Amino acid sequence: MARAVTTRRKAVVTACAWAIGLTIFFPILWTVLTSFKTEAQAIADPPTLLFFQWTTENYSEVLERSNYFRHFANSVIISVGSTILGLIIAIPAAWSMAFVPAKRTKDVLMWMLSTKMLPPVGVLIPIYLIFRDTGLLDSRIGLVVVMTLINLPIIVWMLFTYFKEIPGEILEAARMDGATLWSEILYVLTPMAVPGIASTMLLNIILAWNEAFWTLNLTTTNAAPLTAFIASYSSPEGLFYAKLSAASAMAIAPILIMGWFSQKQLVRGLTFGAVK
């Protein structure tokens, strides 16, 4: 039974919501607009919102002058690599906790979660020194490993909450029919688990892409992902608004698009299943 809503009320709500939504979104919009201006227009007084000479020269200049593609590739390698590695480790763990729960399963899950709450500065120095001594500083492999470990608890948890929803009877039926453990996983569980795995993957790529504590502290140039590359614009000589905007727009665009697709999963993943 839908409740009747007056059109006027709906119009007022719509106007308020759009005004607030646009205000919150404005910094991103402004960044994108500025990225299409010339440097002079970017700091023009008064600022222009739409009526300026649109140009894409900032984009080509950023692409030309900085090693943008290298940093972009680093971001992709680190976020996707760590997510895949994390999934390889987490899928068996989450599977067994969801379908063969032991007495201590809950404790193990809670403990895994607690590792996520360890503040990074608590382990910054040892990791930095270990990396320095093993030559992992400023290396993609090193960052993939750190990012995998950081996000592993979230991956296990998200997969666990998804696997929990798969009816266990199906597995037992398969077992009765003589399916082995591995064929059970391959033919019965996998097809049902793919959506959950995909969501987990998406959220973790987003988290790893935007991670800015370890990436800033453990990289300099070679393995620096986009987070560190953008941070290099904070030096005084880098104050070119239009180019900064172009670089920023390119750094956030892929994840913004992925993020919009994964709103629901985000809630589930970031609240560890506490809010669905």
Add this chain to the structure above:
Amino acid sequence: MATAHSRTAARLMISPAVLLLLAWMIVPLSMTIYFSFLSYNLLSPGTEEFIGLLNYEYFLTDPAFFAALGNTLLLVGGVLVITTVGGVLLALLLDQPMWGQGIVRILVIAPFFVMPTVSALVWKNMFMNPVSGLFAYGASAIGIEPFDFLAHAPLFSIIVIVAWQWLPFATLILLTALQSLDSEQLEAAEMDGASKISRFFYMVVPHLSRAVTVVILIQTIFLLSVFAEILVTTNGGPGTASTNITFLVYAQSLLQFDVGGGSAGGIVAVILANIVAIFLLRMIGKNLEA
């Protein structure tokens, strides 16, 4: 039921994840604890010696520590107040029938996906810059002196930036919680003559309070470790005006190369985070049983 065979297999399947996390937690953390008892500076290697609790004494009596502790509390508290109050209001608004709800949702959630270094730089240069930022134009347009936000109100500015990043998170979670409220129950209450106000306070508020708690606890965990926003905008300054505990430990260990002192600070940060974590874990654990 699970056979002994499948139980062994299950244990084998859990062990890589458990062992890796165990190593990730124990090895570096015990190294930090060990370093925190040493006089250890990276600039003078080979001169490490055991000095007991001296690092803690220095760290905990350093005026910078109190400044950083205060700043951390203000930063976490300020952002929490803005995001939870704003998030509840926004979620209630977005839950109303309207045109283009999906698009508004997308606009509101967007800042959460912007990497911290980008949002910090955009706010710092394009909005808060006292000469060419948008706020400065706005100020001069209405005839008041532009305000140098990051120089004169650095912590406040960082609170604004971080709140902008986290408001979407709070809104999204609270909106999800709101939408999971059983509408049939609400309608039944309405039929039984419950007024709008009592429906709100006896049905919506209790339902939301759990989600609010989750939002507060999770954000606290992340907000205690705010780092990139400070590094990019103010570098902790002027002085220690915008240094939080995380940044102080970073500065002490990687800028001043004082491994011992930095480690002691790191352990202090771990203890602070643990206090929050205990509450959060208890809450999520309860949910796991339900």
